Amino acid sequence: MGEFVFVSGRLCLDLAGTKLWRRSLHTELLKAPDDLRRWIHEAQIVDDPGSMDVRALERVRRLREAIYTLVSSWPPDRHADAKDALADVNEAARLPLPKHQLDASGHLVRSGSVDEILAAVARDAVDLVSSADFQRMKECANPECTRLFVDLSRAGARRWCGMAECGNRQKVARHRKRKKQEAATDTAA
Numbered sequence: 434m435g436e437f438v439f440v441s442g443r444l445c446l447d448l449a450g451t452k453l454w455r456r457s458l459h460t461e462l463l464k465a466p467d468d469l470r471r472w473i474h475e476a477q478i479v480d481d482p483g484s485m486d487v488r489a490l491e492r493v494r495r496l497r498e499a500i501y502t503l504v505s506s507w508p509p510d511r512h513a514d515a516k517d518a519l520a521d522v523n524e525a526a527r528l529p530l531p532k533h534q535l536d537a538s539g540h541l542v543r544s545g546s547v548d549e550i551l552a553a554v555a556r557d558a559v560d561l562v563s564s565a566d567f568q569r570m571k572e573c574a575n576p577e578c579t580r581l582f583v584d585l586s587r588a589g590a591r592r593w594c595g596m597a598e599c600g601n602r603q604k605v606a607r608h609r610k611r612k613k614q615e616a617a618t619d620t621a622a
């Protein structure tokens with residue numbers, strides 16, 4: 434519970450990040466339809482996604498993998514998988530987008546079902562790859578992590594996805610190493 438994070442700077446990359454450690458453990462965060470319902474709610478795509486079923490879960494996971502393949506192996510002319518991924522993402526991007534309505538107190542009311550949710554995420558992927566932000570997409574510097582994000586910092590120096598287990602652990606490791614080196618130098622002196 435509460436394991437979803439939104440640190441990628443893009444909806445489509447946050448969805449890709451619901452599968453963790455893609456080169457090693459392949460940890461799936463969208464295990465059941467209710468995980469999907471919670472993710473959609475936390476991602477604020479629609480206000481109340483209602484209950485999700487296994488079919489919806491399969492469709493979202495399929496789009497997620499298509500997005501990951503597309504952005505991580507761009508351009509598609511060099512990878513057969515990426516061509517299929519491009520077709521899948523474009524297909525989902527043709528679906529109707531979530532409805533945005535205004536209520537009498539001026540609040541945004543977002544509604545839609547699985548099609549609209551797929552469309553919102555696919556459209557974000559289409560917008561990302563076709564924009565200048567795509568040049569700023571990076572993989573977390575923790576080689577195990579595999580989380581993708583768009584580095585919107587002015588200096589373009591962001592290296593970590595922002596999760597405690599990445600940047601912090603590396604910082605702690607570096608700090609320990611430095612202490613050890615200092616201790617070694619002290620002993621030598």
Ligand SMILES: [Zn+2]
Binds near residue numbers: 594
């Ligand atoms: Zn990371």
